[in-house]
Amino acid sequence: MACRCYQCKEKLAKVNGRLRKLAHSRYRLSAQGERNYLESLLQSVENSVHSHFCGLPIELQTKIFQYATTDPQLRSSGRKGNRVLLLGAVCHGWRVIAWGNPLLWKTLRIYIYQRNPRLVAQLAQEWLERSEPLQELDIVLYSLRRSDEPRDYDKKVAELVTVINESSHRWGTLNLEIPLHYAEKVYAISSPRMLTGVRIFENDFERQTPVEEGPLLHRQSILMGHIIGYHVKGMPSVKSLDFSMRFSGAGYAQTIYYAFLAENLEILCISGIQLTQLLWGTTHILEVMSRPITRPCLRVLSLDMVPPDFVLRFMEWAKFPNLTKLTVTHADLTSSRTFHSFLSQCSKSLRTFNLGIGFDPVNLQRLHEDMLVNTLEATPCLQNLVLRLSYISLLPSHREPAVYSRLLSRLSREVDLTSGERPFLPQLEVLELGSLVTQKVKWSDIPMLFYPLQDTFNVSKAGNHKFLPCQRPLRLVSIYISHAAAYSPIDLETLKQLSTIAQNRRVQFRFMLHMGQPVKFCDILKASAAMYGLVWDRYLQGA
Structure with missing residues (x-):
């Protein structure tokens, strides 16, 4: 069947027209070769790739x-x-x-390091003209940090970046993964009333900026003002702000100030801030901290690679009662009352908790094994728990805290409800433990998370006065061990128990070991099963 798309129909019409002219020509007998060629064209005007689609x-x-x-x-x-x-x-x-x-x-993606930036700027302008005049735009400017990318300031690249400025009134989402001296060229000429999300990642090679671009702190301090501006009071359309600023002094005041200007903010991610005294003395921050800030709409909060002092001051005056996902990494907060109070005010809504704790020899002295458990007591509705523990400098004289062992012991314990004790994380579905320098998890503790282990066990027969570990809807257990850990294989009895649980209770286990550079992963389950001549594929089989 011949193709019915516009292009093929037009081509068929031309070939048929030439055949008709040839049929009425007095030279038709001597032009048999041309006739055969045209007839072969009629047979070839088909395209199996798009013929059916273009018929729609x-x-x-x-x-x-x-x-x-x-x-x-x-x-x-x-x-x-x-x-x-x-x-x-x-x-x-x-x-x-x-x-x-x-x-x-509506979505424009531009790689800023083009061979011909001016031509790309022209094409980008044509792209914007093809879009709906009143429609919001999703803008992405990016670089890849490849070794062949130029590291010096280029005016032609800067001109390419500024192409989107005239369309600022149509910005819907703005994603900048470019060096800072180009990101600051982005400027909201008119009010971005459609703006719903901003992501800024300072994708710089060097930590020092070009001399001709002025002091680093001054340029970073005005970055957010350029992009969001002071045009819209309350910024009602902004739903998502994601700032990854990895330089000292990187837009501190603007990050916090604009985050709390957005009255309907739902997602706030801050990454890589290094605390300075300048932050807490700025006019914008003093204005924000003069009263508690409550954002009922905020659902996701991520503070990644942020110092503990910044996190604690942030949580002193920030109230997010409906928070559902919280990420706090590289901050030892388990002993902080401020942190516990912050968790308590969102305890009924919090469902996902990603906690990373970085220990050093100073706070390791006062670390108590129950701190993590006490912290999690404030989140009874938690469904996904991801823990990232790393030891920055562990001296031989410092005993490593058995944080995970105490946590697993608490999760494996049955609770007598008549005594008034509450079950520990009764709704937990996903448990992920990772980044151990020394592997302190006992493999035999993992099956006890599903106690009792009998396949035919009926919870209703045990009565309603006890909460048993098997009553949790736990469906995924992940353990990721660093390459520096002393890896120990899983014993055969524990392997059999894990196999039974995986097969009968539809639970997935992921026990992985980080290896080598670049990082690779070794499946501990498969490696341990191979020692006994067995195969692990969700459950054990004979070799």
């Missing part, structure tokens, strides 16, 4: 294209490419659909 109604074709080009994630797109260009390059018919639909041009 134009409305349905447009819907399919919209679905294929939609990317709901606010992500780095350098690795993805511009999908609408790929679709338009298939054939003329597809290009007509793609070029004629403004809804497909």
Whole structure:
């Protein structure tokens, strides 16, 4: 069957027209070779790749294209490419659909280090013109930190970055993964009233900026003002703010100030801030800290690679009663009353908790084994628990705290409800323990998380006066051990118990060991089973 797309129909019409002219020509007998060639063209005007698609109604074709080009994630797109260009390059018919639909041009991704920045700037301008005039835009500017990328300031690249400034009134999401001396060229000329999300990642090679660009602190302090500006009071449209600023003094005041100007903020991620005294003395911060800030709409809070002092001061005046996901890494907060109070005010809503604790010889002296357990007592509705423990400097004279052992012991204990004691994390579904320098988890403790182990055990027969570990909906247990750990294989009896649990209770176990550079992973379950001539594939089998 011949293709019915616009391009093929047009080509068929031309070939048939030439055949008709040849049939009425007086030279038709001597032009048999040309006739055979034209007839062969009629047979070849087919395209099995797009023939069925182009036979669909134009409305349905447009819907399919919209679905294929939609990317709901606010992500780095350098690795993805511009999908609408790929679709338009298939054939003329597809290009007509793609070029004629403004809804497909709402996402603009630009790699800033182009061979011809001015040409790319022109193409980007045409891209913006193809989009719907009143539609919000998703803008992504990125670099890849490759060794062949230039590290000096280039005015042509800066001009390419400024292409999006005139469309600031249409910004929907803005994702910048570029060096700071280019990011500061992004400027909201007019009010970004459609802005819903901002992500800024300072993707710099060096920690020192070009001399001609002025002092680092001054440039970083005005970065957020350039992008978001002071145009919209309360910024009601902004739902997501993600700042990864890894330099000292990196936009402290603006980060906090704009985060709490957004009245309807749902996601706040801060990464890589290094605390300085300048932060707490700025006018913006003093204005924010003059009263407690409550954001009922906030659902996700991530403080990654942030010093403990910053986190604690942040939590003193920040109230998020409906928080569902909390990430705090590289901060030893388990002994802080401020941290416990913060967890208590969102205890009924918190479902995912990602906690990373970095110990040093100073706070290791006062670390108590029950601190982590006491912290988790304040989160009874927790469903996903991810722990990242790392020891920065563990001296021989310092005893390593058995934090995980105490946690597993508490999770394995049955609770007598008549005594008034509350079950510990009764709704836990995912447990992930990772980054141990010395492997302190006993493999025999893991099956006890599902006590009693009998396959035919009926919880209802035990009565309602006890809470047993098997009553938790635990479905995933992950343990990730660092390459420096003293790895010990799993004994045969524990392997059999884990196999029974995995097979009968639909539980997934992931026990991985980090190895080598670049990092690779060794499956501890499979390695341990191989020692006994067995195969682990969700459950044990004979070799």
